[in-house]
Structure formats: C-alpha cells, structure tokens
Amino acid sequence: xxxxxxxxxxxxxxxxxxxxxxxxxxxxxxxxxxxxxxxxxxxxxxxxxxxxxxxxxxxxxxxxxxxxxxxxxxxxxxxxxxxxxxxxxxxxxxxxxxxxxxxxxxxxxxxxxxxxxxxxxxxxxxxxxxxxxxxxxxxxxxxxxxxxxxxxxxxxxxxxxxxxxxxxxxxxxxxxxxxxxxxxxxxxxxxxxxxxxxxxxxxxxxxxxxxxxxxxxxxxxxxxxxxxxxxxxxxxxxxxxxxxxxxxxxxxxxxxxxxxxxxxxxxxxxxxxxxxxxxxxx
Numbered sequence: 001x002x003x004x005x006x007x008x009x010x011x012x013x014x015x016x017x018x019x020x021x022x023x024x025x026x027x028x029x030x031x032x033x034x035x036x037x038x039x040x041x042x043x044x045x046x047x048x049x050x051x052x053x054x055x056x057x058x059x060x061x062x063x064x065x066x067x068x069x070x071x072x073x074x075x076x077x078x079x080x081x082x083x084x085x086x087x088x089x090x091x092x093x094x095x096x097x098x099x100x101x102x103x104x105x106x107x108x109x110x111x112x113x114x115x116x117x118x119x120x121x122x123x124x125x126x127x128x129x130x131x132x133x134x135x136x137x138x139x140x141x142x143x144x145x146x147x148x149x150x151x152x153x154x155x156x157x158x159x160x161x162x163x164x165x166x167x168x169x170x171x172x173x174x175x176x177x178x179x180x181x182x183x184x185x186x187x188x189x190x191x192x193x194x195x196x197x198x199x200x201x202x203x204x205x206x207x208x209x210x211x212x213x214x215x216x217x218x219x220x221x222x223x224x225x226x227x228x229x230x231x232x233x234x235x236x237x238x239x240x241x242x243x244x245x246x247x248x249x250x251x252x253x254x255x256x257x258x259x260x261x262x263x264x265x266x267x268x269x270x271x272x273x274x275x276x277x278x279x280x281x282x
Contacts (some may be wrong), residue, residue: 035046045123055093058075059105061088062136062226068142071152071236079210086215087203094195106218107131108246111175116250118185128220135224143228155225158215158234165213165234169241170248172205173217178251186257217242 066085070077074199077085094103104110104120107128142154158165180200183194202217209215217221222238225231 003031048101048119049126051097051128052127053134053168055097055103056105056131056134057138059093060135060221061141062141067154068152068237072150083203083206086206087199090202091199093193098238107220108173110243111243112246112250115247132222132223134222136227139224153229153231155231156216156222156238158213162234162237164239166237168209168213169216170245173242173245174249176201176217177246178253181250181253
C-alpha cells in the first residue's frame with residue numbers, strides 16, 4: 001500500500017506530497033499490523049476511516065455544489081469553473097488527510113490498489129462504505145440547501161449513448177489511476193507534487209469529458225447523488241467504467257514501473273526537492 005501525505009507522504013483518489021515507502025518496508029509494516037491486530041478495528045484504523053469519510057464528504061460537497069450552483073444561477077460557474085473546483089478540492093483534501101487515510105476518496109481507486117497488493121483487501125469494505133456514506137451525506141446536504149425549484153440533480157448522466165459514456169469513463173479513470181500510480185507509488189516520482197498532479201488530471205478530465213459522461217471517475221461520486229435523488233438511470237456505467245479503468249490503469253503502470261536499478265539508487269533520485277534540501281544543508 002502506497003501512502004500519500006501532505007508535506008511528507010502519500011498519494012490520492014483516491015494523498016499527496018507523497019511519502020513513498022519501498023515495498024519491503026510496506027510488507028514488513030503490514031505483517032506487523034496483522035500480527036498485532038493493528039490497522040483493523042483499532043483506533044488508528046478508525047482514524048483512517050474518519051479521515052477518508054471527511055475527505056470524500058468535502059470532495060463531493062464542493063464538486064457537486066459547483067454543478068448545482070451553475071445550474072441554479074444561469075451557468076455562472078461555467079464548465080471551466082466546475083473543472084477547477086473538482087481539481088482544487090481533490091488537491092487540498094489529498095494534502096490535508098492523505099497522510100492519514102491515503103486519500104483514496106474513490107472506491108475504484110481503493111479496489112485498484114487492493115488488486116495490486118498495495119492496500120489490504122480486509123480494509124476495502126470499510127473504506128468503500130465510508131466513501132459511499134460520505135458521498136450520500138454530501139449529496140443530502142446539497143439537497144437540503146437547494147430545495148424546490150432550486151433542486152437540481154448533481155449526479156452524472158450520459159448525454160450520448162451508454163456505450164460512449166462507458167468507454168469515456170473507462171479511459172479517463174485509466175488516465176487518472178495511471179497518474180496516481182506514478183506519483184504516489186513510485187519511488188522515482190516527485191512525491192511532494194502528487195496532490196497537484198492528481199488534481200490537475202481530474203481538472204483536465206472534467207474539462208473535456210464532463211459534457212459527455214459527467215466525468216465521474218468515481219462510483220461514490222455518482223452513487224451518492226443517485227441515492228438522494230432516487231435517479232439511477234445509467235448508474236451501471238459509473239460503477240463499471242471507473243472500476244475497470246482504475247484497475248487497468250494501476251496494472252499497466254505496474255508493467256512499466258520495472259527497473260534494474262538498485263532500490264537505494266532509485267530512492268536517492270526519487271525527488272529533486274529532497275536532493276535540493278540535502279544540497280542546501282551541506
């Protein structure tokens with residue numbers, strides 16, 4: 001499991017300022033956690049779930065609020081504005097709680113990490129439950145704030161054919177997960193900039209795919225508003241497309257991440273920021 005954290009650690013949708021640990025360290029830590037029972041139904045694990053839920057809540061609230069306000073106020077936010085909101089809120093939440101929960105905020109990302117053995121399967125149900133609950137609560141909050149004629153569906157719906165939206169969701173989530181895997185799990189990446197990279201990827205995806213599929217990339221983002229509004233049309237697209245895309249993106253990056261360099265050499269060159277810090281201290 002790769003952990004992303006603000007200022008020192010981990011990577012998203014899925015925490016940024018990524019503190020990347022090598023696989024041996026992660027495996028040893030996981031074995032220790034399993035042996036002691038730590039990390040599951042303990043205070044540290046509960047803290048992770050709370051952080052994941054809070055991060056997902058604010059992510060969905062801010063992003064969907066931009067959609068609702070844009071519809072309610074004569075397109076005042078505009079598509080570029082909505083894209084910026086989604087990108088920025090992901091970035092700030094990754095830096096805020098990434099070092100605690102890993103900042104997935106997305107069931108597809110959680111599942112993808114688990115399939116690559118970078119996240120324990122036993123924690124997947126709890127993470128997904130927290131993400132879906134938080135997305136539903138955020139959507140419910142917006143429903144209470146914008147009642148009557150101001151009530152606008154903040155979920156995602158295909159504007160063209162179902163197949164078109166399914167393919168678009170697969171591609172953009174593949175793209176997102178590929179970036180996450182690169183900046184959040186690879187020692188050679190500039191981990192401190194992971195939040196910025198992930199947020200920028202989401203901004204770009206929403207900009208061009210929003211008018212087509214809604215640019216969900218996140219089953220919880222689509223499921224929360226659907227539950228609150230009882231509008232399940234096309235929901236299967238946003239369950240299948242992002243999940244399959246995230247798994248494919250994670251595995252494709254794993255295929256190209258191979259290197260014959262020693263781990264110590266990779267770690268030394270993992271971040272130009274850390275290199276600059278060492279140079280300045282000499």
